[in-house]
Amino acid sequence: MGNLVEIKGLSKNYLSKKALNNLSLDIESGKVVGILGPNGSGKTTLIKILTGLLRQSKGEVFIDGHNVGVYTKSIVSYLPDRNFLYNWMTIDDAFKFYKDFYSDFDENRGEKLLDFMKLEKNMKISSLSKGMNEKLNLTLVLSRRAKLYILDEPIAGVDPVARDKILDAIINNYNESSSMIITTHLVRDMESLFDEVVFLREGEILLKGNAEALREEKGKSIDEIYKEVFGE
Amino acid sequence: MIFKKKVSLNLMISMEAFFVFSIDTGCALVYYIVSALTYNDIHGGEKMEFDDKLPIYIQIMNYIKKKIVSGEINGGDKLPSVRELSSELKVNPNTVQRTYQELERENLVFTQRGMGTFVIEDTEIIKNLKKSMALDIVNNFISEMKELGFEYKEIVEIILDNKKKEE
CATH class of the missing domain: 1.20.5 (Single alpha-helices involved in coiled-coils or other helix-helix interfaces)
Incomplete structure (x- = not known):
C-alpha cells in the first residue's frame, strides 16, 4: 500500500502568525486518520491547503502523486466545518447541484444514505435543524466515489443520536481503497474509528502513531492521551 | 408610513x-x-462499552470470547462479517479485521474463503477457554482482596456467607 497523501515541510503564515510550521506527514491509502488538536492548532488550515482553498507559504503537498490542483480536487471529497448549501435549495436541488459538479457522484448511494439518515428529498435546507444539515452535508460528501475523504469536525454540535448515525454512515461507507482524514476535538466519540492519530499543536505535530499501538504503549485511551498532551 | x-x-x-x-x-x-x-x-x-485502558481489538476479542464461553455463540456458528460488527460496535473495520486475525491465531475461529469467519467446533478448546477466563477473574479477585488485607480463609468465609444469603 502506497501513500495517498505526502506532506513535506509544510508551513503557512498568516502575516506574522505561523499557522503551520514545517509539518510533514504521510497518509497511506485505506487508512482513517484522526487529526486532533484544540481550536487554533492548525487543523483547518492544513485541510484547506489539502483541498486547495489556501496556498501554503512553504513546503510541498502531493495527493495521489499530484500537486494540489484540478486533478486532486476531482478525487478529494471534502466536508467543510460549516453548512455549504444554499438556503433556497431543497435536498433534491442539493443532489442535482452535486451531480453537476462531481462526475464521481453516486446517486444510488446518495439515495440510500438519505434514506438511512431519514431525510426526504422535498425538505428545504432552510427548515433543517443543525443535526439534519450535518447529516445532509455528510450524505453528499460520502456519496462521491472519492479516493480521499476529508471531514472537518463532522459531529460538532449534534446530539448523541445523530452522532451515532453519522458514525455509522462513515463506517458503512468507508472502503479499503480510499482514505479518510477526520479532524475533531471530540476525541472520545470518534477514537474507535481511527487507524492513525496525529496530535497537532500550534501548527506542529506533537505526537503521531497507530491508535492501537498508542493505547497499548501508554495504557490509556486516545482521549486520555489527548488530555495529557494538551492539558495544562 | x-x-x-x-x-x-x-x-x-x-x-x-x-x-x-x-x-x-x-x-x-x-x-x-x-x-x-x-x-x-x-x-x-x-x-458494548469500551474500557479505556486496553487496545480496542483486545476488548472485542474478550467480548467475543465471553459470548463463546457463555454459549451465546456456539461452536461452528458464523461470526458477523467484519463490516457488520464494525458498524454495530462503531469501530474501524481494520480493528475488527485485526480482532478476527488474532482470534484465528489463538485457534478459536477459522476463516473459510468467501464464506466468512466461524467459531471452532472443538469443545476441548472452548472448555479450556472457559477455564482460563474463570481463572483470570478469580486471580483478579483474590489479588484485590489481598490488597484489602484479607486472608484466604476470610475470603472463603465471605463467599460462603454470600452463598447462604442468595439461597
Whole structure:
C-alpha cells in the first residue's frame, strides 16, 4: 500500500502568525486518520491547503502523486466545518447541484444514505435543524466515489443520536481503497474509528502513531492521551 | 408610513422564525423517537462499552470470547462479517479485521474463503477457554482482596456467607 497523501515541510503564515510550521506527514491509502488538536492548532488550515482553498507559504503537498490542483480536487471529497448549501435549495436541488459538479457522484448511494439518515428529498435546507444539515452535508460528501475523504469536525454540535448515525454512515461507507482524514476535538466519540492519530499543536505535530499501538504503549485511551498532551 | 412597514416586516420575520422553529423541533422529536425505537432493535438493547485502558481489538476479542464461553455463540456458528460488527460496535473495520486475525491465531475461529469467519467446533478448546477466563477473574479477585488485607480463609468465609444469603 502506497501513500495517498505526502506532506513535506509544510508551513503557512498568516502575516506574522505561523499557522503551520514545517509539518510533514504521510497518509497511506485505506487508512482513517484522526487529526486532533484544540481550536487554533492548525487543523483547518492544513485541510484547506489539502483541498486547495489556501496556498501554503512553504513546503510541498502531493495527493495521489499530484500537486494540489484540478486533478486532486476531482478525487478529494471534502466536508467543510460549516453548512455549504444554499438556503433556497431543497435536498433534491442539493443532489442535482452535486451531480453537476462531481462526475464521481453516486446517486444510488446518495439515495440510500438519505434514506438511512431519514431525510426526504422535498425538505428545504432552510427548515433543517443543525443535526439534519450535518447529516445532509455528510450524505453528499460520502456519496462521491472519492479516493480521499476529508471531514472537518463532522459531529460538532449534534446530539448523541445523530452522532451515532453519522458514525455509522462513515463506517458503512468507508472502503479499503480510499482514505479518510477526520479532524475533531471530540476525541472520545470518534477514537474507535481511527487507524492513525496525529496530535497537532500550534501548527506542529506533537505526537503521531497507530491508535492501537498508542493505547497499548501508554495504557490509556486516545482521549486520555489527548488530555495529557494538551492539558495544562 | 415607514414605521408601519417596519412593524409588519418584523412581524413577518418573527412568524417565519416561529414556523421554522416548530417544524424543526417536530422533526427532531419524531426522529428521536424513531431512532430510539430502531436502536434497541438493532442492538438488542445491549451495547458494548469500551474500557479505556486496553487496545480496542483486545476488548472485542474478550467480548467475543465471553459470548463463546457463555454459549451465546456456539461452536461452528458464523461470526458477523467484519463490516457488520464494525458498524454495530462503531469501530474501524481494520480493528475488527485485526480482532478476527488474532482470534484465528489463538485457534478459536477459522476463516473459510468467501464464506466468512466461524467459531471452532472443538469443545476441548472452548472448555479450556472457559477455564482460563474463570481463572483470570478469580486471580483478579483474590489479588484485590489481598490488597484489602484479607486472608484466604476470610475470603472463603465471605463467599460462603454470600452463598447462604442468595439461597
